[in-house]
Amino acid sequence: xxxxxxxxxxxxxxxxxxxxxxxxxxxxxxxxxxxxxxxxxxxxxxxxxxxxxxxxxxxxxxxxxxxxxxxxxxxxxxxxxxxxxxxxxxxxxxxxxxxxxxxxxxxxxxxxxxxxxxxxxxxxxxxxxxxxxxxxxxxxxxxxxxxxxxxxxxxxxxxxxxxxxxxxxxxxxxxxxxxxxxxxxxxxxxxxxxxxxxxxxxxxxxxxxxxxxxxxxxxxxxxxxxxxxxxxxxxxxxxxxxxxxxxxxxxxxxxxxxxxxxxxxxxxxxxxxxxxxxxxxxxxxxxxxxxxxxxxxxxxxxxxxxxxxxxxxxxxxxxxxxxxxxxxxxxxxxxxxxxxxxxxxxxxxxxxxxxxxxxxxxxxxxxxxxxxxxxxxxxxxxxxxxxxxxxxxxxxxxxxxxxxxxxxxxxxxxxxxxxxxxxxxxxxxxxxxxxxxxxxxxxxxxxxxxxxxxxx
Ligand SMILES: [Zn+2]
Numbered sequence: 001x002x003x004x005x006x007x008x009x010x011x012x013x014x015x016x017x018x019x020x021x022x023x024x025x026x027x028x029x030x031x032x033x034x035x036x037x038x039x040x041x042x043x044x045x046x047x048x049x050x051x052x053x054x055x056x057x058x059x060x061x062x063x064x065x066x067x068x069x070x071x072x073x074x075x076x077x078x079x080x081x082x083x084x085x086x087x088x089x090x091x092x093x094x095x096x097x098x099x100x101x102x103x104x105x106x107x108x109x110x111x112x113x114x115x116x117x118x119x120x121x122x123x124x125x126x127x128x129x130x131x132x133x134x135x136x137x138x139x140x141x142x143x144x145x146x147x148x149x150x151x152x153x154x155x156x157x158x159x160x161x162x163x164x165x166x167x168x169x170x171x172x173x174x175x176x177x178x179x180x181x182x183x184x185x186x187x188x189x190x191x192x193x194x195x196x197x198x199x200x201x202x203x204x205x206x207x208x209x210x211x212x213x214x215x216x217x218x219x220x221x222x223x224x225x226x227x228x229x230x231x232x233x234x235x236x237x238x239x240x241x242x243x244x245x246x247x248x249x250x251x252x253x254x255x256x257x258x259x260x261x262x263x264x265x266x267x268x269x270x271x272x273x274x275x276x277x278x279x280x281x282x283x284x285x286x287x288x289x290x291x292x293x294x295x296x297x298x299x300x301x302x303x304x305x306x307x308x309x310x311x312x313x314x315x316x317x318x319x320x321x322x323x324x325x326x327x328x329x330x331x332x333x334x335x336x337x338x339x340x341x342x343x344x345x346x347x348x349x350x351x352x353x354x355x356x357x358x359x360x361x362x363x364x365x366x367x368x369x370x371x372x373x374x375x376x377x378x379x380x381x382x383x384x385x386x387x388x389x390x391x392x393x394x395x396x397x398x399x400x401x402x403x404x405x406x407x408x409x410x411x412x413x414x415x416x417x418x419x420x421x422x423x424x425x426x427x428x429x430x431x432x433x434x435x436x437x438x439x440x441x442x443x444x445x446x447x448x449x450x451x452x453x454x455x456x
Contacts, residue, residue, distance in 0.1 A: 005140055009445055013438050016132050020437060021115065023053055025108040027091065027124040028117035034069060034092035034156045043069050043152050046091055050150055053128075057135045059148065064167060066160035073168055074148035076138045084145035085451055086174035087134065088401060089127035089181060090154030093119035100428035116431045121423035123154070125432035126180040126440065129418060133444030142445075144452040147174055151401055154181070157199075157361040158400030165408045176374055176451070177405055182395055182417030183425055189268035190382045193415045194375070195296070195394035196402055198331035198365035200341060203358040204229055204348070209321035212309065218319055225323035226308045228352055233325060235351050237301040242284055242294065244301045244329075246347045252334045254367070256297045260394075263370075264292040267391030277421040296394035300330040328360075330396065337362040364403045367394075374412045377450040381416065385443025416443060
């Protein structure tokens, strides 16, 4: 039976290519930008179209409303006696206003093996890959139930995802979850993350007057909010090393185990590739040991932007009356954003009591396990799908829904991502490719087969 299954899979994959491309075309051409309220109608249209796609694949589907954007909940339920796996993807996308787009970002474009357009790799292509693999698995008698969770607010930090899980807690009968929304280290180095950093974003504001004033008439006596915010930031961290000076900031950081560090170093992470992929000319450290820890297992303090005063050409000699700094911290296990916010706010108050601190997004960090049954199943699936053994790493980014699923469902969560660095996550000319889609279908079917055929 197993040989027949995989022989049939090899025939089925090329046979669904056209269908995959049509479905990806249909999803990509709906600009489901969750960050921009102007796209609210597109979000609704995206949900309707995706629901129709799930239904056409044999799933029952519900569009679950939340106070924000809806979440699609699809189910291929075969037999309650079978194990159930839930697959998480998101169908909202980043804005696509970068001037470097060579084609219109919301017009699907096929270029040989590549599929171009916003959302192709993050995360519409992986969602459809998993769906077509799931349909194959169920049609070919793999004894498994499969649920689909397709979110439409991932790119804004999943603010209402917990609302969805609460509402459908009874129906979410899955014994495990697969997240398909992560990036490999390179085309030849598949990566399976088992941890994600969390985040705490803040706006710092300081106002010292009602209008900008002449630096010859007032300079020396007037306070300068841009200068004071700069000084405050310099108190918070050493920009050259990245070391955060806020007392207590590192208290909850869980030390990296030797096994994890070894796994990081054996992952195939390449410093030149990393610098090239992100356009970095120079780094804080060129020691690979430090770099992998800095991006995967250490917290950060980052300044994203400062505004205030004069931003035009030349120098206009004013003393600004107000300034704003946009700050965020990536957090690692077991840093808790709520607790840390109090610590950071208190430190800022001591440094400069006039600075107003406004909370923006908060996400808790996540750490899973890569040594158990599910980790082994993913390793085997990736090896089968792509002919390469994946590296287990932590990922520096954040996926809000993962923490919610972990806290509310208490089931194992694994990551089976299909995106490559050159696919351009959140970047202009985003693309996905048939190699990752076809290998991904193979990997997903293998993963489903392992879950179904092995009792944990
Ligand atoms: Zn994503």
